[in-house]
Every structure is written in structure tokens, then in C-alpha cells.
Amino acid sequence: MTVQDPHEAGPADARAAGIKDVAAAAGVSLGTVSNVLNRPDRVSPGTRAKVEAAMAELRFVRNESARQLRVGHSRVLAYVMLDGRNPFFTDVAAGMEDTADEEDLSLFLCNSANLATREAAYLSRLEQQRVQGILITPVDPGSPQLDEIARRGTPLVIVDRTRPTASHCSVAVDDVVGGEIAVRHLVEQGHERIGFVGGLLGVGQVRDRREGALRALRAAGLGPDHLVDLTTSQMGVADGGNAGQRLAGLPASSRPTAAFCANDLLALGLLQACAALRLRVPDDLAIVGYDDIEFAAAATVPLTSVRQPRRRLGRTAAELLMQETADPGHEHQQVTFTPELVVRASTYPRA
């Protein structure tokens, strides 16, 4: 076990040790060192120990590029997320991490921040890196770049979006059902005039939720005129507050007794506005949000909300990706989850 330079070589180590140096130091061949790395069971305990000692001594760090060049693919998965600052996506990512851990893969997160150019740059870089697979919540689900990547052989799964053609696996949550259970709950509480607070969210997620709301009303024998639209330009807290102002300004005869918000930020803003306007929640106005973000439960009046199985969404997406990796010729699957309602104080039964 002789080592070229046993003294703690200066800060600038001559050159990082490779498998070759380890082999020399341990007095074995290249192939043996490689075996220690990849099939330890094929090498006798004695030599294995020698090799491992040499690796430690030389501070050997395996060169992943070389390995990858040889074997053709890497041990990493990537999730290109739409908005890294939105807790929804980080929760989805947490689910993917669960699966990645099990498979002993690394998950790298890329944040496109809703910028098509940045998304494109990430995708291209990931493809060049020959990552094992890509998970993505795309800025534009219709982008041809997604097809090209899949065609060239990198497995790709679409998350929280769907596309007309079944050219990829995808996982999503049924937004129509989400809207339906939210409003059905309100109807069951005796509400008959319901405000819908929502803006223009990409790809008709808002539209679907509204559609579900209408369906629930219809099931209760109530027409579409029982849904009062309070349209917002964005989907932030401020927009919810704004909608609250407008709602409070309606004549008592046409003012809703309950509101269904297309996401929790809107709902929180609405809640805040109610406090300012001296409207009691849920007595004067019941509120249902969407997403069940952490702060929904922590609001001054804990918020009833439609919960999406975020973590499971991520888990399933990653599992689909694994399937596709294992069998490139498989049938693409479109998995749809059903959301559930979490009832809290903001819709407790009216007195």
C-alpha cells in the first residue's frame, strides 16, 4: 500500500486521484478497483480492504462523468417546477424525493419560475446531461420541446397538467371534482348563493373548478345564476382582499352567503378583508379555499379547503417515470387523483 505522496500535500493537490492511482497504490489492476466500486461481492475481502484503504488514503472521488460516459446514463432525476416559491410544488417535490430515495437516485430541482426561456434552458441542459428522467410542470404543456425530448429517448412525465394527446405519462388532480365537493359542502350547509373568487389560471384549472361548482349547484337543483362571479386578475392575497371589497358592496339581496375561492391565497385575502369589514366568518360569510396550504389551517379562522394529494402526486409521477425508464415501449398512462375536502372553522354549521 505505497502512496506516492504521503505527506499531506499542500492545499493544491497535484491532481485528483483516479482509479488508476488507486490501483497502483493498492497493487492491483484497474479492473479490480472498478469491481470494488461496482460489484464488491466479486472481490475477496482481503483485496477489497487494501483497495478501500488506498482510496481513503488518496481521497479518491469517483469521476461520475467518466462513469456516465461509459454506461450511457446517470443516476439523477430532475423536476423542473413552475414556481419554486409556491409550497404546492415543493410538496410535490418532497413526494418525488421519497421515490428517488427508494431507488437510490438523486433528485435535482430546477425552478423555471414560469419563464419559458429558463425552462427551455434547463431542459436542454438536462438532456445533454443524459439524466435518467425528467419530471416537469411545464409553463406551456403544449410545447413541442417536450415531445422532442421524449422522442429522443429521455423519459418525461408531466406533473399537475394534462395535454390533449397521450404522448407522455402524466399525473394530475381532478379539478372539476374539487370544485364540486367544495360547493356541495356549502350547499349542504344551507347556502344557496355562492360567490366564486378566481382569476385566470393557466390551462383552465380555474375553469374546471368553476365547472365543478356549477355541477354541484345543478345537482342541488340550483341554476347557474346562484353562482356569483368575482373575477380577479391575479391569484394572490391582495386579489382576494379586493374581491372581498366588491362582495361587501353588493346589495344584501344579491350578496352571497358563502364564497368558494380558486386557491388559498385568495381565500386568505378574503378572510382578511372580512375582518376589516366586520363580516363574521363563517356566520356572515362562509369561505372555502383550494390547495390546503400550511397557512390555511393557521389562519385566524382556520380555513376549509380542498386538499390535493400533493406528496402522492409527486410520488406517483416519479414511479411512472421509473416504469417508463424500465420499459421504454410502455403505454403512457394518465393518472388522475381525486381531491378531498378538509372542513375547518370557516364553514362550520351556521348557528
Added chain:
Amino acid sequence: MTVQDPHEAGPADARAAGIKDVAAAAGVSLGTVSNVLNRPDRVSPGTRAKVEAAMAELRFVRNESARQLRVGHSRVLAYVMLDGRNPFFTDVAAGMEDTADEEDLSLFLCNSANLATREAAYLSRLEQQRVQGILITPVDPGSPQLDEIARRGTPLVIVDRTRPTASHCSVAVDDVVGGEIAVRHLVEQGHERIGFVGGLLGVGQVRDRREGALRALRAAGLGPDHLVDLTTSQMGVADGGNAGQRLAGLPASSRPTAAFCANDLLALGLLQACAALRLRVPDDLAIVGYDDIEFAAAATVPLTSVRQPRRRLGRTAAELLMQETADPGHEHQQVTFTPELVVRASTYPRA
């Protein structure tokens, strides 16, 4: 520009085209194709066009592993963050992305989720990948793994933590000052008995904030007995609510008129408890939080909070990393930012 297989080869393309195939298709040499890729100015417009056409035709995707093997380093930066679900870290990451964009590098995010083993796995994988540099908010800033990585030559910058020895660059925010400005503000509002709500946050961040609080009291001629400790086990919303219960239970003579919380989640929990306990904020209890997360401003009573320059923190960390990459022999720098107070309704002047 002849191509082996011009018909849209079936879904299973024989084998991905390499630089060699492109060269053949374009009727030029390997080196020329490489030049088109790396020094387009060295090749005549005519041939360049030919080569580019061939690349498009063959759907050439550069093999990053091979490139990297040759040149020795990659074009990616990584941020190993402590908790991907905490908006603080994702904001820091956004700042890093700014810098990475400018340098035309990719930033990959890794979430250690506060798990030392997962962090170790990511670090080791990143080192094997020969990433250009690592940014990290470590689970344990004292971990020797960090030193080893730096010693072996991968630039590494510590984010939002400091360590005793100056063996790395680091960026952090001055928590003592943060505590000081928070409590000074409360003292200026006339409060003389102040509750400190905080748990055991890693590496004495909580300790520093408390230290700053004491300093502010001292500066106002008030002794340490004017700080009432409400210690929590964790730092979540529930813990804040819990602290609120205890606070409300104190005899009027010793009950604080204001509370300084070590983070905004605690503050929001406390706020919520106050509503339930019929304590008016800020009249009966003024509240200052820490971090100024998005929901601080959106709370029912908007929260006064200590804001850290998150994005700038990330930006600066990445810049430091760039410096270290450019000049490996440079002096490590410890950059410290100063937080600022954002005053909102939860501490408006008492009537």
C-alpha cells in the same frame, strides 16, 4: 449532406447521433464539428451552415458527460438547502438563480430536508459530478465533510450559517442586530415587559436573536428581567399558539405587553391564539415576528417583522462562489448582512 436513415426512424432510434455522425453527414471532420460547437468564429460560414443542418437533421444532442470528462468541470452550480418547503430558502435560491443566469450556469436545487444522511448523499454525488461549485445551508455547519470537499477542490460557500473557523466563504445575516432592532422598536412604543417566544433553532440563531433583544433592553436602561422567556420545543405555528396560552395565563402583574417571536410561524400562531383568547393585537399585546414571510403581511392583523435580505443573500453567496472558482487561492470572506424592521399593524402605536 447525406443521412444514413432519412425516414423518421421508428420510436426506437437506433442510437443517438454523436459528433461523429454529424461529421459524416456534413462531410467534414470531427474537429470541425467540435469547432462549430465551441468556437463558431473559427469556422467558415459555409461549413458552419452545413454542420448545423446536419445537427438538426440528426437531432444531435451534445453529450455533456464526454465534454465534461475532457474539460474537467461542469457548467452547473448546486444549492443544498436545509428545507425546500420553507419559503425563506426558496427565496435565497431565487437570488442565486439571478447570478447563475448572468454567468450562464445552471443552478440545481437539492433538498436535504434537515436530514444529515440525505445531505451527505447529495454532497457526495455532487462532488462526483464535479459540479463547478456548491452552495449549502448545512444541517451541521461543523461537519468535517464540508472541509473535505473544499480541500479536494470543489468550491463551497456556506449560506445563512457561520462557522468558527474561516475555512470557507460564508454569507449570513446578523441575528443579534435583528433581535436588537425588533425590541428597540417595542421599547420605543413604550413597552417595558417583553415576551420572547423561541425554541431551539440550530446553531444559536435563536440565541443570537435573544441576545440582541437583551441588548436593546439594556440600552434602554432595562434589565434582563424585563424579558419573559416563553420557550417552545419547535418553531411551528402550533408552538406559537401554545406560547400564547401560557402567556395569557400569566398574572396581569407579570404579563408582557409585547412579544418578540423568533420566527413568523410562531408569531402567526401567537396571533391566532390571541384572537381565540380575545386579546386584541396590538392593544393588549403587540407582536413582532422574524423573517417577514409572505403571509406575515397577509395575516388578519398584518405582522411587524424583521426582514432578512433573502434574495441578496443568495445573490451574494453565488457571487462569492464565482470568485472562489476564478481564483482558488483567494481569501475566504465572511459576509454579514444587516436585517431591517418592517413595521405593520401588529405594533402600531398604542392608543
Added chain:
DNA sequence: CCTCCGGATTGAAAGGTTTCACAAACCTGG
């Protein structure tokens, strides 16, 4: 017409690992 020059292009080496066919050493049981 020859030389020389500079820009464009070429060809081969190098980079670190994995893989695989093969050799060596060892063991088992007859």
C-alpha cells in the same frame, strides 16, 4: 513563377471509467 502568410480544416491523443473475454489460482471429490 515562387514564397510566404493566415485562415480553415484535419487527425490523433487524451481524459477516467466500465465491461467482458480471458487467465490464474484455488478447491472438490474421485
Added chain:
DNA sequence: CCAGGTTTGTGAAACCTTTCAATCCGGAGG
């Protein structure tokens, strides 16, 4: 003591790109 089998170790080829010294070519200057 040997045949045959198993376990361990070897060495060279292959993966795809970049780099750089060398070559080629067309034209300017003599």
C-alpha cells in the same frame, strides 16, 4: 494426483468529446 468447476483478478477496448499541432489552400507580395 488429476479433472473439472468456481472464485478472483487482469488487460484492453469502448464511451464521446475537446484540444492542439500539423496540414492544406488560396492569395498577396516579390
